[in-house]
Amino acid sequence: MGGLNALAWRGLRARPMRTGLTVAGVTLGVAVLFAGLATNAGIETAVDSAVATMVGRAELRVAAFGEDGLSQDTLATIAGTPGVAVVAPAFERRTYLGAEAFGPGDPLPPPVTIAGIDPAAEATLHDLTLRAGAALSGDGPNDALVNATLAREDALAVGDIIDLETIDAPVHLRIVGILAGDGPWAGGGGRALVVPLETAQAAFAADGLTRVDIGTASPAAVTDALESTLLDEPYVLSSPQDIGASMRASTGDFASTTALIGAIALFAGAFLIFNTLSMTVVERVRELGLLRAAGASRGQLTSYILVQATAIGIVGSLLGVVLGAALAAGIAAWVRTVGAVALGAPVVTVNDALAALAIGIVVTLAAAIEPARRAGRISPVEALKARLDLPTARRARLRWLIAVFALVGVAGMLILPRGADETAVVRAFLVYAVLLVAALVVPFILPATARIAGLPFSLLVRFEERLARASLLRDRSRAALTVGALTIGLAMIVALGGVGQHARNAASAWIADVVPGELVLTSIFPRGLDELEDVLVTPGVASVSPIGSFALAIDGVRTDAVAMVGGDIRNDGRLRFVLGGRELALAAIDAGGAMIVPSGVAARDGLELGKTVEATAADGSVLKLRVAGITERTLPGPAGEAVIVGWSDAEKLGVAGADAFAVRFVPSATAADRAELASVARSVALEPTALGRIEGAIGQALDRVFGLFDVLALVAVVVAALGIVNTLTMNVFERVREIGVLRAAGMTRRQVWRSVVVEAGITGLVGAICGVVAGLAVGALMVVLAGGRLEIATAVPWPAVVAALVLGVVLAMLAAAYPARLASGVSIVRAVGYE
C-alpha cells in the first residue's frame, strides 16, 4: 500500500505539466469561490456596521412617514409607553451650505444633511465619537458638529463659522467638534452637520421629527404597546434586524450571482480534474494491468488515483484560498458599492477558508471517483488492449457528471449568502440545470458541430483541418468534457452579457418611459410649482411637470409612491399599460381617489385592477385609493418601484411639494435656451439633469458590477482553457506514432503544428457555439425569472456573443501553444521506433 502511494506521487511528478495545470484549475475554481465568500462576508460586515452606526444602542426606531414628521404629541406618547427607557428624537433635512457664494448658473455644491438632535438623549443611544473639539452641549444653540466627510471636503476646522441657508435669514453656526467618522449619515454623499434639535427645526420653520429612537429592555412589549397607541400619524416602526434585512436585500442578487459564478468556475475545474485523471488511467492502463497481475487489489488501484486526486485537491485548494483572498480585495476596490451598502475590505474568516478548502477537496475527490473506479476495474488482460471501450466509458462519464452536478449544487446551497431569497435559489438551480443539459448534449452534437466549426479552418488548411477534426473526435467523451467545460464558461459570459444588456436597457427604457420630459430638475427639498415661475417663463420651455416622491402605507405595508400630473403623461404616450385604460387611469389619478400600480408591486401585494385599498393620510384619516391601471414600470423609489397617485391625493397624504420637475422644451428651443434654463434652475437651487445623464450613471454602476461578473466568468473560461492544454497534450502523446508516420510521409513540422492549433481552434469554436446557445438560453431565463419582458429577454447581446466566440477560439488556440510545439518536435526516428 505504501509502495503504491509512493508510485502515485511519482506519477504526479512524472507529468509536471499536467499536474500543474490541474492544480491551477482547482486553484482558480476555489479562488473564485472563496473570493465570493470573502466578498459576501465583507458585505455582511458592512451591513452590520452600517446598521450598528445607524441605530446604535436603540432597540426600536419610529420613523416619520409624511413630510411633516412626527409631532411632539407622538414623542410624548412614545416616551410615556411602559418599558421605554430612553427616547432620542431627531430631525433631518437636506440643504446647501453657503449657497450665496455660488453665482447663479454655477453647478450647485453637494448637499448637506442637517441633523437636529437632543444632545443628552442622543448620547445614551448613539456614540458620536469625536476626532477633534467637544460634543454638543445643551446650552449652545449655534454650536455644530461636522462629520469627517464634510470636514474634509469643505476643509472645515473647529472654530470655523458656517452659514446655513434657511427659510429666513442665514444662521451662523460655530463648529465645536469634528466626528471621527461619518456617523449614521454615511449615505447620500455622507456630508452631515449636527446641531441641537431646536436650532434645526427653527431653521426650517418645522416642528416635526424625522425619527425617534427608543432604548428599551423589552422591545417586543414596547412594539405591541406602540402599535395600539400610535394611531394619529403614519409611521414606520422598525428594529435593527428590519433595517439590516432591507439593506441586505439590496445586495442579495449580487451575492448570489458571485456565489453562482464561483460554483460554475469550480464546476469547470471539476471537468479538468476528471479529464486529467481519466487520461492518467487510460495512459497507464498497461501499468495498472501489470500491477493487477502482480497482485495489487482493486482497492489499491482505486486509491492510487484517489491519492493523486487528494494531493491535487489539497494543494490546489490551499493556493485557491490565498488567491481568492487577493481577488476579493480586488473586487472590493473595483465594485465599491453594492446596492445600498458601501463595500469595505473583504472579510477572510477561518470558517469560510475551511469551507472553501473542503469544497475544493470534495469536488476534486468527487471528480476522481469515476476514474479511480475505472482504474480498479482494469483487468490484467485489459493491460494488453490499447484502449478502453468508449461507449461504456461515456455512460460512466454522464453518470459522473450528474453526480458532480448534484454535489456542487448542494455545496452551492450551503454557501448561499444569507441575503438571498428563494427566487435566487430557484434561479441558480435553473441556470445550473441548463448548463448541465448543455454539457450533457455536447457529446451527441459534437461531430456535426465540429464539422461546422471546421469549415472556416478547412478553407485555409484543408488537410490539417481533416486531421485535426479526426483527432478531436477520436476520443469523443474526452473531447466532450473539454468542450463542455468551455461551453459552461462561455455560456456564463454570454448569459451575463444578456442580463447586463437587459439591465441597461430596462434602466434606460424605464426612465425614458415614465418621465414626462427631456430634462429633470431635482431639488433636495419639496417645492411647489409656484416657486418655479422663473423656470416657467424661460424661453423654449413648453411645460414643467412636478414629481414628488414619498412613502405610503397601503393597508399597513410601506410602499414607495410618486405624485405626478396624469394629464402631462397623457399627451406623449408614456407609461405602458398592462391593464386598465390609459386615458381613464390618468384622468382618474388627477381626479383623486385612484392610483396606478407597477405590475411588480401589483403582483407582490395582490393589487388587482379595480381593487380599493386604504392609505393613512397625514391627519390620520383614511384615504381610499382604487387601482385604476397597472403598468409595466413606473419610477424607481428608494425601496422599489413606486405607485403613482395624483397631486390632490398626495397633498392629503402630507406631501409638501415636488422634489423633481420634468421639463419639456418646445421643438424650436435652442441650445442657448437650454443653457439659460439650466442657469435659471440653479439660481433657485434646482439641479438640472438630462435623462441621458441619469441613464449613464445607472449604466456605469451596472457596467462595474457586470464587468466584475465577466472577470469571474472569465476565470471559468481560463480553467476550461487549461483543460484544452491537457487534452491536446494527451492527444499528441497518443498520436506520437501517427505523427511520426505522417512526418515520414512528408508532412512538415509546420503542418503538424498547424493541425494541433486547428484542433484547438475547432474545440474552441465548438465550445463557443454551444456556449453561445446555452448562454442565450441561460440569460433569457435569468431575465424572465427576474420579471423581465420576453422580447427584451430574447434580444441577443451581440457584443457578448462576439466576445465569447473570439475568446473561445483565441484562448483555445493559445492553449495549443505547448502541445503544438510538442507535436511538431516529435522525432520521426523515435516515433517509429516507439516500443
Added chain:
Amino acid sequence: MTAQLDTSRADGAPQIVPRPAAVATGPILEGRTLTKSYPLGETTVDALRGVSLSVAAGEFVALMGPSGSGKSTLLQLLGGLDQPTSGEVILEGEVISQLSDDRATRLRRDRTGFVFQSFNLIPLLDVSENVALPFTIAGQDTSRGEIAERIRDVIELVDLTGKEHHKPDQLSAGEQQRVAVARALVTRPALLFADEPTGNLDYTTGTEILDALWRSCEERHQTIVLVTHDSKAAAYADRVLVVRDGTILDTIELGRRRDHDAATLIGRLAQLGL
C-alpha cells in the same frame, strides 16, 4: 570492405540531377564514411563507425546483421530521417545529410518512401486515403487525373483492389503492411526504404509483402533498400550488405533471380559466422 566507394564527384555540392527514366545506370544513392554516435549519459554509443556504400538505380539491396548492429540507424540516415554525426548521404546527386528540416521533409514526401515494421497507417483514414497521404499532405487533389490513376495503380500492385474503403482496423496485418508499401510507392520515389516490413508477420503473409516489393523492383525498376533479420527475406535482393558493429562486414552479390532461393545466402552467411 567491399562496398563500392564512388569518388567521381568531388565537390559534393547539393545539386539535383534529373533521374534518367528507368535506365539503371550509375549510383542513385551513396553513403560516404557515415558515422553516428548517440550520447548515453557520460559516454556515447557509436551506432555506425564509418560506413560507405552505394546503390545503383533499379537495384534491390538488403541490409542484414545481428540486433543492435546499426541497420536501422543506417537506413534512417540514408532516408534523411536523421542526420549523421559525420559523413555524407547523396541521393540523386544531392547531399541530403545536412538539409534543413523543411527540405528534408519535402525530399521525403517527393523522392523517398518508407515502410516500417508496424504502425504505418493512420487509423482514421481508409486504405485509399492512407495511400494518397503524401499527395494530401502536399495539398494536391487526389480524386482525379493522374494522381487518382497512380493511387489505383499501386493499390492494384499490392493486390488490394476492392478494399479501398476499408479502415486499417478492418485489415489483416499483412494487408496493412501492403497498404504501407503502396503508400511508399505511390509517389514513384527514387528510393523505397523498408525497415523489417515483415518483422511482425508470419511466413506466408511476409512473402506477400516481399513479392509486392520484388514486383515493383522488377516491373517498375523501383530502387529498394530493405533492412531485415531474415535471410529468406534478404534472398529477394540483388545484393546483401552484412552489417556488424556499425560497419559493413561483407557484400554478398546474389543477382536478379526469380526463385528467391535462400540457400546460397545462408551458406555465405554461415561462412561469415552468422
